[in-house]
Structure formats: structure tokens, C-alpha cells
Amino acid sequence: MATTYTQGSSEGRSWASSPRPKGRADHARNIPCRNIQIYGYCKHEKDGCMYNHDAMKTAAAPSHAENLKKRFNVESPSFTPSLPDGNGSSKTNTISPKAASAAPFTPKTAKAGLAPPAAVTRSNSAEWSNSEIPEFVPQGYQQAHQHQLSEGSSSLQDPFASYDGTGGYSESDAAAAAAAAAASINPYAQDATNSAAAAAFFQQPSAFSQPLQYHLYAPVGPHRENLLAYQRSAHDFFIAENLRQEFQRKAEASLQVLPNSNLPANIEYFHSLVPLDTSNQKNTNSFGYNSWVYKATSGKDGNVYVLRRIENFRVTNDKDIGSVKAWKRIANASMVTILDCFTTRAFGDSSLVFVTDYHPLSKTIAEQHFSSFYNPRQRAPQLLVPEQSLWGYLVQLTSALKVIHGNGLAARLISPTKVIVTNKNRIRLNCCGILDVVQPAQASTLAAQQLEDIRQIGRLMLALATNNPNAVSNAKTLEVIGRTYSERFRSIMAALMDASPVNPVSKDINTFMSNIADQVFNVFDTALHYEDAITSELYRELESSRLVRLMVKLGFINERPEFSDIGQSTGQWSETGERYYLKLFRDYVFHQVNAEGRPVVDLGHVLTSLNKLDAGSDEKIVLTSRDEQNVFVVTYKEIKRSVETAFQELSKTPRRL
Numbered sequence: 001m002a003t004t005y006t007q008g009s010s011e012g013r014s015w016a017s018s019p020r021p022k023g024r025a026d027h028a029r030n031i032p033c034r035n036i037q038i039y040g041y042c043k044h045e046k047d048g049c050m051y052n053h054d055a056m057k058t059a060a061a062p063s064h065a066e067n068l069k070k071r072f073n074v075e076s077p078s079f080t081p082s083l084p085d086g087n088g089s090s091k092t093n094t095i096s097p098k099a100a101s102a103a104p105f106t107p108k109t110a111k112a113g114l115a116p117p118a119a120v121t122r123s124n125s126a127e128w129s130n131s132e133i134p135e136f137v138p139q140g141y142q143q144a145h146q147h148q149l150s151e152g153s154s155s156l157q158d159p160f161a162s163y164d165g166t167g168g169y170s171e172s173d174a175a176a177a178a179a180a181a182a183a184s185i186n187p188y189a190q191d192a193t194n195s196a197a198a199a200a201f202f203q204q205p206s207a208f209s210q211p212l213q214y215h216l217y218a219p220v221g222p223h224r225e226n227l228l229a230y231q232r233s234a235h236d237f238f239i240a241e242n243l244r245q246e247f248q249r250k251a252e253a254s255l256q257v258l259p260n261s262n263l264p265a266n267i268e269y270f271h272s273l274v275p276l277d278t279s280n281q282k283n284t285n286s287f288g289y290n291s292w293v294y295k296a297t298s299g300k301d302g303n304v305y306v307l308r309r310i311e312n313f314r315v316t317n318d319k320d321i322g323s324v325k326a327w328k329r330i331a332n333a334s335m336v337t338i339l340d341c342f343t344t345r346a347f348g349d350s351s352l353v354f355v356t357d358y359h360p361l362s363k364t365i366a367e368q369h370f371s372s373f374y375n376p377r378q379r380a381p382q383l384l385v386p387e388q389s390l391w392g393y394l395v396q397l398t399s400a401l402k403v404i405h406g407n408g409l410a411a412r413l414i415s416p417t418k419v420i421v422t423n424k425n426r427i428r429l430n431c432c433g434i435l436d437v438v439q440p441a442q443a444s445t446l447a448a449q450q451l452e453d454i455r456q457i458g459r460l461m462l463a464l465a466t467n468n469p470n471a472v473s474n475a476k477t478l479e480v481i482g483r484t485y486s487e488r489f490r491s492i493m494a495a496l497m498d499a500s501p502v503n504p505v506s507k508d509i510n511t512f513m514s515n516i517a518d519q520v521f522n523v524f525d526t527a528l529h530y531e532d533a534i535t536s537e538l539y540r541e542l543e544s545s546r547l548v549r550l551m552v553k554l555g556f557i558n559e560r561p562e563f564s565d566i567g568q569s570t571g572q573w574s575e576t577g578e579r580y581y582l583k584l585f586r587d588y589v590f591h592q593v594n595a596e597g598r599p600v601v602d603l604g605h606v607l608t609s610l611n612k613l614d615a616g617s618d619e620k621i622v623l624t625s626r627d628e629q630n631v632f633v634v635t636y637k638e639i640k641r642s643v644e645t646a647f648q649e650l651s652k653t654p655r656r657l
Contacts, residue, residue, distance in 0.1 A: 029050070029051070029052055030052060031052060032051065032052050033049060033051035033053050034051075035049075036053060238540060238541070239537050240537055249361060250360040250361050251360075254304050254358070256274055257272055257274060258272075258273070258274045258275075261273065263275070263294070264347060267344055267346045267353065268342060268344065268353075269298060269300055270296035270297065270305070270355075271296065271297055271299060272296060272297045273295070273296045274294060274295040274296075275292065275293070275294055276293040276295055276306070277292060277293050278367070286415070286417065286431070287310060287434060287435065287438050287439075288438065288439065289310045289312060289313050289438065290311040290312070291308060291309060291310055292308075293307070293308050294306070294307045294309065295358060304358045304360075305355050305356065305357065305358050306336075306355070306356045306357065306358045307353050307354070307355060308353065308356065308431070308434070309352070309353050310351060310352040310354075310434070310438060311347070311349060311351055312349050312350060312351070313351065313438065315343060315352065315437075317440075320436070320437045320440050321341055321343075321437055323433070323436045323437060323440070324340075324341040324354075324433055324436075326408075326433075327409070327436075328340075330404065330409075330432075332399065333399075333428075334396040334397065334400035334427070334428055335400040335404070335428055335430075336356050336357055336420070336428050336429065336430045338432065338433050339355045339356060340354075340355035341353070341437065342355075352438075354433075356430075359420065359422040362420045362421060362422045362428075363420065364417050364418070364420050364430075365416040365417070365419045365420075365460070365464070366417045366469065369385060370467075370469045373468075373469055373470075384465075384467055384484065385467075387485045388522075389425050390461060390464060390465060390489065391516075391519045391522065391523065392526070393427055393461065393464065394457070394492075394516065395516070395520050396428075397419070397429060397457050397460075398509060398513050400428075400429045401450075401453055401454070401509045402509050402510065402513060404432065405450050405453070405509050409433075410446060410449035410450050411429060411453045412435045412441075412453070413431055413432075413434070414429065414453060414460055415460065416460060416463060416469055418431045419460065447501075451499050451500065451501070451508075453509075454496060454499040454506055454508075454509060455496065455499050458496025458499065459471075459473065461493060462477065462481075462493060462496075462497065465481050465484070465489075465493065466480060473497040478490055478493060481493055492505075492516060495512070495515070499512075546614055547610045547614070550613065550643075553647045554582065554585075554643065556647065557579060557582055557643065557646045557647065557650070558586050559583070560573055561573075578638075578645070578646070579646050581632045581639070581642070582639065582646065584623035584624065584625060584630075584632065585623055585639055587626065588609070588623055589605070589606055589609045589610065590606065612636045613636050613640055614640070615636070616636060616641075617635070617636040617637065618636070618637055619636055620633055620635050621634065621635075621636070
């Protein structure tokens with residue numbers, strides 16, 4: 001099947017291609033060679049190019065008839081390509097009459113004394129002259145030239161004066177020009193002469209300025225989990241779930257009350273007493289008197305404290321209660337602080353009450369590790385305590401003893417029922433100073449009491465290591481410990497049980513702590529890791545109230561009735577001006593519906609929208625009125641500016657009753 005083409009000669013007739021080579025060659029002789037039209041010559045002309053190279057037959061460019069016969073040489077004029085017309089002929093591109101009559105370009109720096117280059121004088125054309133469009137001049141360019149002219153710079157008067165003849169300019173002139181240019185257009189220089197240049201780089205004071213980026217959630221380490229975006233949930237915006245549940249349980253325990261109680265309504269300045277004892281059986285083994293523990297709320301500061309009551313105790317010497325003052329001065333993280341001590345008859349007898357800090361949901365060592373021994377109903381097997389946990393217990397107890405002994409005191413009571421567990425692997429020495437009031441000792445026996453404290457720690461650790469609160473210290477028990485734990489731990493247990501003034505390991509608490517310094521650093525490192533984890537969780541709640549404050553502001557502004565104090569005497573203030581699309585933004589965030597008309601309850605959409613609003617993002621959103629008659633395309637930055645402006649108007653408005 002033959003394809004129809006349009007002949008490119010001046011006759012403009014159509015022809016059909018023939019399968020015969022001879023006929024195609026005959027017609028090709030009438031077609032001008034495109035190499036001559038484009039390049040001015042044809043390198044295949046001598047080799048027998050089949051197209052026409054005769055310039056006399058090329059009607060499209062009669063003015064280039066002589067140039068087409070020549071090859072490029074020194075005498076050849078500058079080449080101007082030509083475009084073929086619709087009939088296949090070519091035409092030479094010429095300058096438009098409007099462009100030819102345009103005014104010559106005159107640099108603006110000519111006012112400073114620079115002579116413009118010589119130009120051909122042409123008449124101005126009304127179509128090409130527009131006085132409303134200012135001419136572009138770089139900032140500081142004219143000032144730099146005026147400064148250099150006033151200093152007599154030869155580089156501006158003669159552009160080639162500093163040329164050294166070797167292909168470049170002298171180094172001194174180049175350095176001087178660079179310094180002058182830098183001094184003239186430096187946008188960071190605090191100078192009045194650079195105010196125009198600084199305006200292009202710095203924000204105007206009167207313009208709306210964004211506050212500091214407090215909206216950002218800084219991902220502070222450590223990062224224990226590497227989750228992808230689709231693996232996260234809404235809980236990732238808040239505190240960890242297990243930590244939140246633990247804090248909520250402790251808060252619930254702190255606020256627990258006992259409505260129908262036979263306990264006194266008030267004791268001194270405390271009220272709302274709740275018993276904390278897990279057993280109602282009386283026990284006189286620890287202090288020689290029956291003791292009870294209560295949780296109470298202070299009427300002075302509203303905080304919750306622990307009241308430990310010593311039943312039927314009569315104070316015979318006021319100096320005994322005065323010894324509590326020394327314990328009140330001790331503050332250590334591994335012991336429960338004593339805050340106050342007083343006597344009362346609110347329980348119907350003469351009772352001695354010690355006030356200490358309250359640690360909600362805390363358990364004693366006996367309840368945590370020896371529950372099957374103290375509670376016969378619970379026969380669940382008790383697991384052995386890991387060695388690392390035992391080292392942590394030992395370091396915390398010795399840390400408390402170091403402070404106590406350093407203040408010239410002795411704990412005198414370290415047993416599984418008087419050491420509480422407040423958190424995972426976190427213990428505190430409890431009931432310190434009670435025996436100094438109930439059973440005062442002679443000052444001469446202080447050194448012996450401090451050595452007894454070290455032995456009591458050894459007995460407690462021995463009970464934890466053997467999982468038996470009645471374990472006896474002997475060679476067989478130490479052999480069992482050696483089979484379960486490391487040899488280092490067994491030797492430390494032996495030194496604790498044999499504490500004496502001649503023992504080089506446990507003759508005093510400072511000497512003993514120096515022998516377990518490596519474990520002290522291990523526990524310290526663990527505590528730092530835990531602190532980092534808690535700090536990372538705390539960073540999540542750093543600006544958790546931002547969105548609440550933002551919703552409060554929107555609540556003050558939206559749906560506000562007529563308010564004439566701020567310039568709106570008629571109509572609703574919240575329905576006019578920029579405040580109108582704040583109402584539409586409220587609908588965009590909280591009142592969206594799906595394609596079926598059902599409400600969209602999406603926490604992710606709410607959090608994302610409010611965070612973008614708080615950040616002042618440049619992202620654009622479409623706000624549509626409820627009747628779909630008004631549509632706004634605004635950015636979060638504009639909405640935030642409207643919120644701040646409207647709220648400031650409300651804050652500055654005087655109230656009217």
C-alpha cells in the first residue's frame with residue numbers, strides 16, 4: 001500500500017511514491033537538500049547525494065543563493081537557519097518590527113557616573129515601553145559602585161586596568177573587590193546602611209511570628225522498640241500502658257477511703273484513716289508492743305502519710321521522743337523517712353504514733369518472697385531470687401546503713417517484715433528509729449549495734465538466697481548457696497554472717513562497701529538505665545496539655561454570643577471575620593461524617609489536625625459550611641493566627657456582669 005506525501009517543491013503538487021527506485025530518484029532531484037538548509041553545505045554532494053543542491057531552484061531562500069554554493073570558510077557570513085513553509089519552501093527568520101523599534105537597554109547605574117556602552121539610536125515604541133514595571137537592580141549594587149567611585153577605584157573606571165596580561169586579574173584588586181562586595185551586601189551585618197538588604201532576609205517585626213516549637217515530640221532515648229509507622233497505635237502518643245496502669249493503681253490506693261469505720265475520725269491533724277495491715281492478728285515480736293499501720297490524709301498539706309501506732313505505750317522520758325529529731329534529718333533513697341512522732345489517746349488508750357512517707361501498693365520482703373510461709377493458705381512454690389536482684393538488694397540496704405551509721409545511729413531492726421518493696425527490685429528500710437524510743441539503748445553499745453545491723457543484713461540475704469526465712473547460718477547453708485549462686489556471692493554472705501571488728505571484710509559498713517564496689521557500680525548503671533527509660537516516658541507527657549489548651553481556646557471563641565465590647569455591636573462576634581472559619585475548622589475536626597452520613601470517630605484525625613494547628617503548618621485544608629454554600633481554602637498557619645488574634649481580643653476585653 002502506497003503512502004501519500006506532499007511534494008516539497010515550489011509547484012506544490014501531490015504525488016504517490018512508487019516502488020521503483022528509478023522513479024523515486026527522479027522525484028528526489030526536485031527536493032532541496034536539507035543539509036544545505038540547516039548546515040549551509042552537504043558533505044554527501046560529491047558522493048552522489050540524490051537531492052537537489054542547485055540554489056537557483058530553491059525558491060524558499062533566494063537571498064541565500066550564493067551562500068548555499070559555498071562551504072564554510074573564513075569569508076563565510078554568520079549562519080541564520082531558515083524554516084520551511086507549508087509548501088516545502090524555506091523562509092528566512094527576520095526581526096519583528098516591534099522588536100526592531102524597541103528602546104536600547106540602559107543600565108540603572110548610569111546615574112552613578114558609569115558611561116553606558118555605545119548603542120544604535122532607535123525610536124521608542126509605545127508597545128515596548130512600560131514605565132509601570134520597575135527595572136531590577138540588585139540590592140546594594142548602586143551603593144557599592146558609588147563607594148568605589150568616591151574612593152577612586154580604577155577597576156570601575158577601566159575594566160581592564162587590573163588585567164595582568166597573563167589571563168587574569170591581580171590578587172590585590174580581586175581581594176579588594178571581594179571585600180567591598182561583601183561589605184555592601186552582607187545581610188547579617190547589624191548596620192543601618194544594610195537595612196534594605198536585611199529586610200529581604202529577616203521577618204518584619206509587625207508581621208505575625210510563630211512561637212517556639214514547643215509542639216514537637218522529641219524522641220529522647222533510649223529506644224527499646226523499633227516499630228514501623230503502621231505498627232503503632234494511639235497509645236504511642238501517651239505514656240506506656242503498663243506504666244500508666246501501675247500509676248493508676250497507686251493513685252487509686254492513695255485515694256481509697258473506708259466509709260463505715262470504727263477508727264477515729266481525726267488524729268491530731270490527720271483524717272480519713274484506712275488500715276494497711278493484711279492481718280488483724282496482734283504481734284509483739286518486733287517492738288515488744290502491738291503495732292498497727294494506717295493510711296491517713298494530712299489536714300495541713302492534703303498529702304497522704306502512714307501512721308504507725310504503738311499500742312498501750314507510755315512515755316516515761318521526754319528524751320526518748322527527742323531522739324526522733326536525729327532520724328528526721330536523715331534523707332536516703334533506700335529508707336523510709338520519719339516525719340513526726342506524737343502521742344494520742346484517740347484510740348482509747350495511750351498510743352505512740354510515728355508519721356512516715358506513704359508508698360502505695362508496697363509490700364514487705366516477707367509478702368513478696370515468703371508469702372507461702374506467712375500465709376498458710378497460699379502454697380504456691382516460691383522461685384529463687386536472681387543473683388542480680390540479690391546484689392541490688394544488698395547495695396540498697398548497705399547504702400541506707402552507710403548514711404545511718406554516718407549520723408551516729410543504728411537501724412537495730414532489719415527483718416523481712418520491716419523492709420518494703422516499693423517497685424521492681426526497689427526496696428526501702430522501714431521502721432527506723434522506733435526502737436530508739438520504745439527500747440532506748442545505752443550510747444556505749446552503739447558500735448555493737450552497728451555490727452549487729454551488718455549481721456542482720458547477712459541473715460536477710462541468707463533467707464532470700466535459700467528461700468527460707470528461718471535459714472540458719474552454717475557451713476551446709478553456705479554450701480547450698482555456692483551451688484546456686486556464684487562463689488563471689490557465697491564469700492560475701494560468709495563475711496556478712498561473721499561481721500566483727502577483726503574481720504577485714506565486714507568490720508564496718510564502709511569497709512564492707514569497698515569490697516562490693518564493683519556491684520555498687522553495676523547497680524548504679526542499672527539505676528541510670530531505668531532513669532533514662534522514665535525520662536523518655538516523661539518527655540511524651542511534656543506538652544500533653546497543649547491540645548487541651550488549644551481546645552479551650554476554640555471553646556471560648558466558637559459559638560460565642562453577641563459581644564459588643566470588641567467592636568461588634570450587631571450580629572454574633574464568632575460568626576464574622578476570620579472567626580467564622582474557626583467554627584468551620586471545629587466541624588472539620590470533630591463533626592466529620594463518612595460517605596454514608598455516619599459520624600467519623602477517629603482519634604488519629606483529631607490528634608493530627610490539632611497538632612498541625614498548634615504547629616502552624618503550611619498545609620492547606622478545605623473548610624465547607626454546613627449548608628455547603630461557603631468553601632474556604634486555608635492553611636493551618638492562618639487558622640492558628642486567627643485563634644491567637646481572637647483569643648487575645650477576648651482576653652483584653654473588660655468583663656461585664
